[in-house]
Amino acid sequence: MMLFRIAAAGALALLAAACLLTPGRFDAALDVRRDGSFSYRYAGEMIFVSPGSAAAAAAAEEEPFKPEDQICTGAGGDDASDAAGDEARECTAEELAEKRKEYEDGRAERLAKKKQEGEIAKQMFGGMDPSDPKTMEEFARRLQGNAGWKSVRHKGNGVFDVQYELSGRLDHDFVFPVFPEVDMVIPFVKVGRLTGNRVKIVAPAFVQSADGGLKALGAAMQGQSGAAEAGLKKPEGTFTLTTDGEILTNNTREGPSRQGTGRTLEWTIGPLDTNRPEALLQL
Numbered sequence: 001m002m003l004f005r006i007a008a009a010g011a012l013a014l015l016a017a018a019c020l021l022t023p024g025r026f027d028a029a030l031d032v033r034r035d036g037s038f039s040y041r042y043a044g045e046m047i048f049v050s051p052g053s054a055a056a057a058a059a060a061e062e063e064p065f066k067p068e069d070q071i072c073t074g075a076g077g078d079d080a081s082d083a084a085g086d087e088a089r090e091c092t093a094e095e096l097a098e099k100r101k102e103y104e105d106g107r108a109e110r111l112a113k114k115k116q117e118g119e120i121a122k123q124m125f126g127g128m129d130p131s132d133p134k135t136m137e138e139f140a141r142r143l144q145g146n147a148g149w150k151s152v153r154h155k156g157n158g159v160f161d162v163q164y165e166l167s168g169r170l171d172h173d174f175v176f177p178v179f180p181e182v183d184m185v186i187p188f189v190k191v192g193r194l195t196g197n198r199v200k201i202v203a204p205a206f207v208q209s210a211d212g213g214l215k216a217l218g219a220a221m222q223g224q225s226g227a228a229e230a231g232l233k234k235p236e237g238t239f240t241l242t243t244d245g246e247i248l249t250n251n252t253r254e255g256p257s258r259q260g261t262g263r264t265l266e267w268t269i270g271p272l273d274t275n276r277p278e279a280l281l282q283l
Helices: 008-017 056-060 093-105 107-124 133-143 214-222 226-230
Strands: 020-032 037-049 149-156 159-169 174-176 189-194 198-202 236-243 246-250 257-259 262-269 278-282
Touching: 020 189, 020 198, 037 174, 037 189, 093 107, 133 149, 159 174, 246 262
Parallel strands: 020 236
Antiparallel strands: 020 037, 037 159, 149 159, 174 189, 189 198, 198 278, 236 262, 246 278, 257 262
């Protein structure tokens, strides 16, 4: 059975490996009925953000030392290195030579670290290698054989085009996505049963702010390569909740709107939306 490890240790492991599954452009909808029946739909992108996907090329071959990118501070003299405080300036020839030596001396350590990060990423995703297109295509094929996954297509570089639809009853918690042979997932959407016949709905990954872990992940990945930063595509889309139950709480901007015999909540996920969608229903 799938284990969802979203504790602090798991979060640290994610950042250490700079590896995450995140939505790209998407449209998602959840319908919850008072009798406990539900249906969920997700259409759009699902992205492996990892050293092995967006940063694969950079991880395989390091960029050469670039003197023009080096920055030095202080006065630059033997006895007045602190005179100018932290003000940036061009490096002297001696300073550039020292920085080049430090860069070359650290090459083996950096390569070993990247290799270790790649192994951590593979372990987190059931031994899969996100840098291998054939592995990702096989993952898509296997995923499509599971309930709800109507279509899964690998578009390259760890980006999947997904069509998912599932209906059932909320006699247990519902989490999306669930992957075979993967035991660490940050859910896009969680639906949990509470006492008193209440249902808590949270969408941890449907946010662009630090709440979704993307800022921290971005910082971790920027420390590895520019290619990784370019590959950090943020979630963008809409999440719609419809229900004929009572809406106890929600954090939409506009609140519920009437739709037939029920009500609708809609969240827009974009740069100006900093709260992950949440709602509490009474069934």
